[in-house]
Amino acid sequence: MKSIVVLRLGQRYVRDDRTLTHLCLVSRALGAEAIYLEDAEKDVTETLDQVNRTWGGDFRVILGEPWRGVIRAAKKEGRSVVHLTMYGMPIQDVAPQLRGLDKMLLVVGGPKVPGRVYHEADFNVAVTSQPHSEVAALAIALHEIQNGEELKRTFQKSKLRILPSPRGKRVVED
Numbered sequence: 001m002k003s004i005v006v007l008r009l010g011q012r013y014v015r016d017d018r019t020l021t022h023l024c025l026v027s028r029a030l031g032a033e034a035i036y037l038e039d040a041e042k043d044v045t046e047t048l049d050q051v052n053r054t055w056g057g058d059f060r061v062i063l064g065e066p067w068r069g070v071i072r073a074a075k076k077e078g079r080s081v082v083h084l085t086m087y088g089m090p091i092q093d094v095a096p097q098l099r100g101l102d103k104m105l106l107v108v109g110g111p112k113v114p115g116r117v118y119h120e121a122d123f124n125v126a127v128t129s130q131p132h133s134e135v136a137a138l139a140i141a142l143h144e145i146q147n148g149e150e151l152k153r154t155f156q157k158s159k160l161r162i163l164p165s166p167r168g169k170r171v172v173e174d
Contacts, residue, residue, distance in 0.1 A: 056158025088124030
């Protein structure tokens with residue numbers, strides 16, 4: 001299993017908490033172990049704690065770490081730094097190489113990304129060369145990097161579990 005953590009650069013106050021929550025939920029659901037957020041309202045971390053308690057898993061939200069330190073620490077751990085940007089190389093061209101990596105830090109930007117990030121990254125990867133959502137970019141990248149295997153994951157210690165159904169909702173308590 002790959003070891004993937006996510007770093008979200010920056011914070012746009014007020015309107016950004018919903019985006020941060022969605023970045024966390026996508027990271028968790030699609031196979032990342034943790035996400036680093038420079039800053040977030042307490043509601044964001046509380047939401048993820050509740051999701052873990054109800055749906056299982058041990059996904060972590062780590063607050064207050066400066067992005068330079070996160071990237072430096074990731075490189076010391078042997079993680080490849082993969083920066084998701086619309087200015088990078090097309091994901092379809094680099095996905096085979098990314099699939100060969102065991103440990104990585106996926107970096108997604110919110111507000112203007114410092115130019116230094118482009119130089120610190122081992123890979124600058126674009127899911128499209130058009131303006132788009134960082135949440136969509138993260139979801140597509142996680143899916144491509146893991147070749148769809150993340151969709152087969154099970155989450156330990158869940159209270160609830162969804163049973164696939166062609167119609168309606170089927171939820172069981174574990």
